[in-house]
Amino acid sequence: MGVTGSGTQVRSHGAQLAEVGRLLDAGTIRVAIDSTFPLAHARAAHERAARGHIQGKIVLTVA
Numbered sequence: 001m002g003v004t005g006s007g008t009q010v011r012s013h014g015a016q017l018a019e020v021g022r023l024l025d026a027g028t029i030r031v032a033i034d035s036t037f038p039l040a041h042a043r044a045a046h047e048r049a050a051r052g053h054i055q056g057k058i059v060l061t062v063a
Contacts (some may be wrong), residue, residue, distance in 0.1 A: 032056030
């Protein structure tokens with residue numbers, strides 16, 4: 001029927017997440033952002049991802 005599914009499961013680790021938060025706050029590590037879309041334009045964000053050649057994360061903003 002032309003449908004493809006995929007899944008990923010991630011387990012969070014509180015202490016590791018806290019350390020990542022500290023490193024982000026300190027500017028030790030940075031997250032590259034390719035583009036930002038409002039949640040209402042999630043479809044456009046998926047289309048951007050499908051085009052490829054992304055240089056960072058695609059971010060959906062919630063206001």
